[in-house]
Amino acid sequence: xSSFPEYTIESAPxxxxxxxxxxxxxxxxxxxxxxxWAASPHxxxxxxxxxxxxENGTLDPMAREVLVMTIAxxxxxxxxxxxxxxxxxxxxxxxxxxxxxxxAGPAGPLPDPRLDAVRVFTLRxxxxxxxxxDEALSAFLACGFTxxxxxxxxxxxxxxxxxxxxxxxxxxxxxxxxxxxxxxxxVA
Numbered sequence: 001x002s003s004f005p006e007y008t009i010e011s012a013p014x015x016x017x018x019x020x021x022x023x024x025x026x027x028x029x030x031x032x033x034x035x036x037w038a039a040s041p042h043x044x045x046x047x048x049x050x051x052x053x054x055e056n057g058t059l060d061p062m063a064r065e066v067l068v069m070t071i072a073x074x075x076x077x078x079x080x081x082x083x084x085x086x087x088x089x090x091x092x093x094x095x096x097x098x099x100x101x102x103x104a105g106p107a108g109p110l111p112d113p114r115l116d117a118v119r120v121f122t123l124r125x126x127x128x129x130x131x132x133x134d135e136a137l138s139a140f141l142a143c144g145f146t147x148x149x150x151x152x153x154x155x156x157x158x159x160x161x162x163x164x165x166x167x168x169x170x171x172x173x174x175x176x177x178x179x180x181x182x183x184x185x186x187v188a
Contacts, residue, residue: 004170006035015041019048033079033172043166050159057152059118062091066110066118067156069101074126077164078182082174085181117143122153130154 007013009020009030016038024030037043054064065088072080081102088098100110101119110116121140124132140150166172174182 007038019044036170075164082178082182
């Protein structure tokens with residue numbers, strides 16, 4: 001049993017309601033994770049604002065999803081893995097890319113070198129606490145990315161580290177709307 005109740009929009013703290021309503025309107029349902037995060041209006045607001053900034057950055061949508069899935073599998077967040085598997089599927093990402101990203105173990109290179117550069121650079125930023133070194137940064141830039149993209153990787157890492165850790169802390173379940181995307185590969 002979770003220590004975090006699943007609030008409804010009506011029962012949630014006042015500061016959480018608008019973010020819950022916006023999430024419900026955007027997705028067509030209120031995710032259990034959002035309902036549990038509602039215990040902290042500040043967390044909901046922080047994620048909503050950071051995610052909007054990240055989504056409006058200069059990284060293309062597929063690169064953003066590769067980053068998110070890299071964080072989700074590294075942090076073992078089954079909710080994010082299911083949700084972003086659904087997003088990648090809707091974006092017509094190749095199944096082999098999706099399966100490689102879902103792997104909790106050391107994945108081989110992604111079939112798309114540009115997307116693999118995002119995955120590798122994201123992991124390098126995490127593994128070195130941002131001190132990636134000239135070689136790693138040069139390799140990322142050589143795949144057509146810019147210094148701005150490199151900094152947006154840091155933004156994405158921050159945004160989705162918050163999300164994955166909150167989902168794990170609250171023991172958020174995978175919603176039935178995502179169940180078809182949940183159990184193909186185990187995460188750490």
